[in-house]
Amino acid sequence: MxxxxxxxxxxxxxxxxxxxxxxxxxxxxxxxxxxxxxxxxxxxxxxxxxxxxxxxxxxxDSPWLNTAYLLLMISIACHSILKSSNLKLRIFFKPLFFALLIPFGIMLLFFNGVVANIDNLFEAKYLVPVGGMLLGNCLRSIIIGLTHFYSGLKKNEREYLYSLCLFNNRTQALKPWFKESLVAAINPTLASMATIGLVSLPGMMTGQILGGSIPIVAIKYQIAIMGCIFYTEYFSVILSILLSLKTGFNTFDVLKADIFQNDRN
Structure with missing residues (x-):
């Protein structure tokens, strides 16, 4: 029913x-x-x-068609993230695509194969809805992470360059902005996880109940999907920053001047 x-x-x-x-x-x-x-x-x-x-x-229910649709979803998500983060598509699309694809693909297949224990890992009724939930919830975190990292670094570029002058490598010099960006990106999800079930009834649980599942089954699915969402968000934010460093900085470890969409250079 x-x-x-x-x-x-x-x-x-x-x-x-x-x-x-x-x-x-x-x-x-x-x-x-x-x-x-x-x-x-x-x-x-x-x-x-x-x-x-x-x-x-x-x-x-073609595995190839289902996979192609998920890749399209990732591409659209990357475009939306970069537009909201005010970062140029041609510079950051490729690293962001792989930053999303790697943890997303791992967690999606793990959910289908190990948690849900379905025979066909690429079955459309599991692959597409679960994949959509993972991607949709990653958007906000990655936008916050990238915006905090690059905008904060641009605003305090002298401090970063001074750190390089003290013979720190790029990784060491960027560490304060990296930590701040990661915390800012993950905090909303942590707050949501701490109040879920008390303040709100999440979408997957509600959908399961409306679809006829008993509440305890719906709760199990919701716990599983929230765990997958958090893991995907966490690793996607880290990878989106780390993989973008190669294209966001020049060979002298200096932030490129034309990475923002509103730059005229």
């Missing part, structure tokens, strides 16, 4: 609450009404497309 279906009219009634939001935003001259409308329209169109595509994906 699955969740009760929602008709188009019932979904449309949610737009009632959009009217006061648009009015208040216009009254306060926030200048975000256009972004709100575009965001809502894009969300609806994108989710509708994904719904149709997933039906096709689940029907054929």
């Amino acid at each position: 699955g969740a009760q279906d929602l008709n188009i009219f019932s979904l449309g009634t949610l737009l009632i609450f959009l009217v006061p939001i648009l009015y208040i935003s216009r009254y306060l001259k926030l200048g975000i009404n256009r972004e709100i409308i575009i965001g809502m329209v894009r969300m609806c169109l994108q989710l509708s497309f994904v719904g149709l595509y997933l039906e096709f994906l689940f029907k054929f």
